[in-house]
Amino acid sequence: MSDPIAPWLQALLRPKVVAVVGASDDPRKDAARPVRFLRKHGYAGSLYPVNPRRETVLGEKAWPSLSALPEVPDHVYIVTGTDRVEEAVVEAAGLGVKVATILADGFAETGPEGRAHQDRLVARARAGGMRLLGPNSMGAANIVDRVPFTTNAALETDSLVPGRLMALSQSGSLIGTLLSRGAARGIGFAHLVSLGNEADLDVGAIGEAAAALPEVDAFLLFLETLRRPERLAAFARAAHAAGKPIVAYKLGRSPEAQALAVSHTGALLGSDLAADAFFRDHGILRVDQFEALLELPALLNGRQPDPGRAGRPVAVVTTTGGGGAMAVDRLGGAGVALAGASPALREAVKAAHGLEVKGGRLIDVTLAGARYEVMKAVLDGLLDSGEYGAVVAAIGSSAQFLPERAVQPIIDCAGHGTPLAAVPLPQADRALAMLAAGGVAGFRTVESMADAVRAFLAWAPPRDLTAGIVPPDFGAVPAGATLDEAAGLDLLDRLGVPTVGRRLLGPDDPVPDGLDYPVVLKAVSADLPHKTEAGAVALGLADRAAVEAARDAMRARLMETAPSARLEGWLIQSMARGVGEALIGYRLDPEAGPVVTVGAGGIFAELYRDVAVRLAPVDPATARSMIAEVKGFAALDGWRGRPRGDLAALAEAVAALSRLGADPDRRVEEAEANPVIVGESGVVAVDALVRTAG
Structure with missing residues (x-):
């Protein structure tokens, strides 16, 4: 039977022969650490320090070059200066080395020249069939097989805690943070990899291959950005198929990306909403608390995503009234529904x-103290009921001084189908260690507990983005242009988004007969993406004279507010009325890829930021779930007897616009209809803004 593990991954994580190019004899230097750590932690393979200026390195025989070695290494760690990296890469690739890791910085992160240098390294490596990790990588640490091939100072520790987690980090120092924080809690790792610049091997490529590793149960990601989202998506699908959850902690997006947007949609997605959509739609659990990155996997414990779980409440049992109230407060603030014990259980x-x-959302057994039988009876009853998405036990001071009594009933309740979590309120390291050993997810703070429970309840399987979606056929569009509103509305028509009735006039055309008054007059100009601010819209015009007067006044006003705008004509539209307004938008996000947005419409879209976002395309059912997330749409769903808007039609319009995400050529950068008038029957887009890819 063939080994399902890719040869390059074997070389990265389980090398039998390694070499360190540029290894230092000074134990205080970073370049000495890979040799020191491998020997300190018991590496059993062949180790070759390469340093042409020395006879020995840290007591090991030194070699003048890779070519001089008696055997070809599986994995080479290049710890030389930036100016000597390319020479080492060329030599390693020529010898048939499977993987090289590069410590040095000074490449793509420094600008175009550094980017060109980095691209040249990748080309040199690929010419010899070699994979690269880095540059700017602190290496890879295989804990279970004692291969700590890294420069991270956290490996100075005397012992390593093996486990079944794999960490992939775009920050090298964070692999040390995860390792040390995990060890303090008894949470071990199988592997930790510092990705660096991801010039070749990235989080997606490594993760997809590592999904087949039998020693890994779950993945932890520390991300600064989403590089190559298509590879990350493939990783997510492979991990889901293997039953191995992915938990991600991602830093916020840069404001520079927001500056590229001309639409409300683009401005809204200057936040992290697009990344949220990417993680959600690919079945990746995203946490906001760094501590939860370490703690959440224990709550998952072999479970799979279940969309029905989100509809069930969480029960909180406590032996400390104040601590339990904190847990309830944090869970509620995270959007988690809570419920107390049923009358039958109380009886x-x-x-x-x-x-x-007592009744209520908090199940307080403080008066029972730390009585084993009471806590166990309450927890068993909650866990067996099948009514809850999860059960949380908040433990008081007894967790610090009497952990055997306070924690044991919780441990003895492990193994139910309903997930169980525990959070000691005092500093209770022994209680947390007991919970970990007993197979119960323990949380050091109520904040990380609430964050983890929220992420767990919202966890859904990866969504098939292309199922049943027909790619759009909208003909040719100019590249790198902002379309005028008339052209934008025409594009919406071709996508299947209902648009307002309208007549397009040239700059000096007369007002035609037969208009159905009242009407709206708009100046047509690709240079006026936001017409309201420029005074390029007039509403409720009752007759021809009103249209002519409005046009003359608008022409004069634009000479003052937008003198450089090219006036291409006039758009006369029917007045559309409904029970509310919506915004629907599409954007090719620089990190997450195509996304679709729906939210409160008109001028309030950016003010309230009450929107839902998904990867595009979506089907109408997914669009309907998005609409249900927008608080402002409650007013359109019959709230307090108000007329009901046609939210099903709005969902169809969202799905139609989202088909831009199925365009293989990615010709549209962003498109928006704002507002979309939501009527009691049907919807109609009255304004369009479209920017094409350059």
Whole structure:
């Protein structure tokens, strides 16, 4: 039977022969660490320090070059200066080395010249069939097989805690943070990899291949950006197929990307909403608390995503009233629904133990102290009921001084189908260690607990973005242009988004007969993406004279507000009325790829930021779930007897616009209809803004 693990991944994580190019004999230097750490932690393979200026390095025989070695290494770590990296890459690739890791910086992160240098390294490596990790990588640490091939100072520790987690980090120092924080909690790792610049091997490529590793149960990602989202998506699909969850912690997006947007949609997505959509739609659990990155995998514990889980509440049981209230408060603030014990459970506990369990969202058994039988009876009843998405036990001071008594009933309740989490309120390291050993997810703070529970309940399987979606056929569009509104509305028509009735006039054309008054007059100009601010819109014009007067006034006003704008004509539109307004938008996000947005429309879109975002394209059912997330649409769903808007038609319009994401040529950078008038029957887009890719 063939090994399912890719040869380059074997060389990266399980090399039998390694070499360190530029290894230093000074134990205080970074370039000495790979040799020191490998020997300190018991590496059993062949180790070759390469340093032409020395006879020995840290007591090991030194070699003048890779070519002089008695055997070809599987994995070479290049720890030389930037100016000598390319020479080492060429030599390694020529010898048939499978993987080289580069420590040095000074490449793509420095600008165009550095980018060209980095691209040249990748080309040199690929010419010899070699994969690259880095540059700017602190290496890879295989804990289970004792191959700490890294420069990270956290490996100075005397012992390493093996486990079944794999960490992939775009920050080299963070692999040390994860390793040390995990060790303090008894949370171990199988592998940790510093990705650096991801010139070749990136989080997606490594993760997709590592999904087949039998020693890995889950993946932790520390991300600064989303590079090569298509590879990350492939990783997510492979991990889901293997039953191995991915938990991600991502830093915020840069404001520079926001500056590229001309639409409301683009401005809204200057935040992290597009990344949220990417993670959600690819089945990746995203956490906001760094601590939760380490703690959430224990809550998953072999479970799979279940969309039905999100509809069930969470129960909080506590032996500390204030601590339990903190847990309830944080969970509620994270959007998690809460419920107390059922009347049947309260009666059962009272009959068996004489304890009155109060109603309400917090199940407080403080008066019972740390009685094993009471806590276990309450937890068993909640976990067996099948009514809850998860159960949380908040433990008071007994967790610090009497952990055997306070924690044991929780541990003895492990193994139910309903997930169980525990959070000691005092500093209780022994209680957390007992919970970990007992197979119960323990959380050091209520904040990380609430963050993890929120992410767990929202966890869904990867969405098939292309199922049943027909790519758009909208003909040719000019490249790198902002379309005028008339052309933008025409594009929406071709996508299947309902648009307002309209007549397009040239700059000096007369007002035609037969208009259905009242009407709206707009100046047509690709240089006026936001017409309201420029005074290029007039509403409620009752007759021909009103249109002519408005046009003359608008022409004069634009000479003052936008003198450089090219006036291409006039658009006369029917007045559309409904029960509310919406914004629907599409954008080719620089990190996440194609995304679609729906939110409150008109001028309030950016003000309230009440929007839902998904990767594009979406089907109408997904669009309907997006609409349900927007608080402002409650007013269109019959709230307090108001007329109901046609939200099903709005969902169809969202799905139609999102088909831009299925365009293989990615010809549209962003497109928006704002506002879309939502009527009691049907919707109609009255304004369009489209920018094409350059």
